[in-house]
Amino acid sequence: MMLIFVRNPFLACEANGLYDVATCRPNTPLQRVNFMAENLIPEAGDRAPAFHLPTYPEGRIRLSKFKGEKNVVLYFYPKDDTPGCTTEACGFRDDLKTFDATDTVILGISPDSIASHEKFAKKYSLPFTLLADEERKTCEKYGVWIEKNMYGRKYMGVQRATFLIDKRGIIAAAWPKVKVKGHVEEVATAVGELD
Numbered sequence: 167m168m169l170i171f172v173r174n175p176f177l178a179c180e181a182n183g184l185y186d187v188a189t190c191r192p193n194t195p196l197q198r199v200n201f202m203a204e205n206l207i208p209e210a211g212d213r214a215p216a217f218h219l220p221t222y223p224e225g226r227i228r229l230s231k232f233k234g235e236k237n238v239v240l241y242f243y244p245k246d247d248t249p250g251c252t253t254e255a256c257g258f259r260d261d262l263k264t265f266d267a268t269d270t271v272i273l274g275i276s277p278d279s280i281a282s283h284e285k286f287a288k289k290y291s292l293p294f295t296l297l298a299d300e301e302r303k304t305c306e307k308y309g310v311w312i313e314k315n316m317y318g319r320k321y322m323g324v325q326r327a328t329f330l331i332d333k334r335g336i337i338a339a340a341w342p343k344v345k346v347k348g349h350v351e352e353v354a355t356a357v358g359e360l361d
Contacts (some may be wrong), residue, residue, distance in 0.1 A: 167292050207309035209344045214305035214331040219297040222283035237270040238331040242310045244276045244324040246286035250346050257350035264354045
């Protein structure tokens with residue numbers, strides 16, 4: 167959940183998801199609105215949110231680096247070296263030639279550190295760039311930093327999601343809730359359909 171604070175001398179609101187006028191209180195100097203991250207997930211046709219992040223193995227990278235040159239598969243995953251994340255990363259690794267043939271780069275992104283990414287990439291011979299979003303700002307921009315619930319325990323984490331960004335910097339396709347099995351093939355098909 168992301169908090170946004172807005173100065174407003176007349177009212178204060180707290181809302182989960184959509185704005186709820188029933189919760190407004192008059193004459194309060196600060197307005198607080200909670201938006202669920204899923205409401206902020208960019209969709210096909212939207213301009214891809216910019217980022218500038220540290221990476222393994224390349225130092226730092228900006229999305230704009232690829233504009234006019236490459237399509238980008240930007241996939242968000244919860245944690246290095248966990249079963250689902252490893253399966254997904256290895257799927258992209260194993261199908262890399264398909265993506266290379268269509269001028270497409272793979273970028274994996276999680277809140278893990280560069281040291282964690284290095285260990286993960288070396289362990290599984292991952293030939294693509296991993297981005298470290300330790301402050302989760304890019305995760306928030308893409309609406310994938312969400313409240314999760316496991317066995318009744320609520321916590322914040324990354325929702326597995328993938329965005330296909332074309333050479334113009336526009337989101338061509340989005341998969342906001344990824345199921346790992348068959349996902350890489352689905353993305354490869356979408357890349358093949360780009361102009």
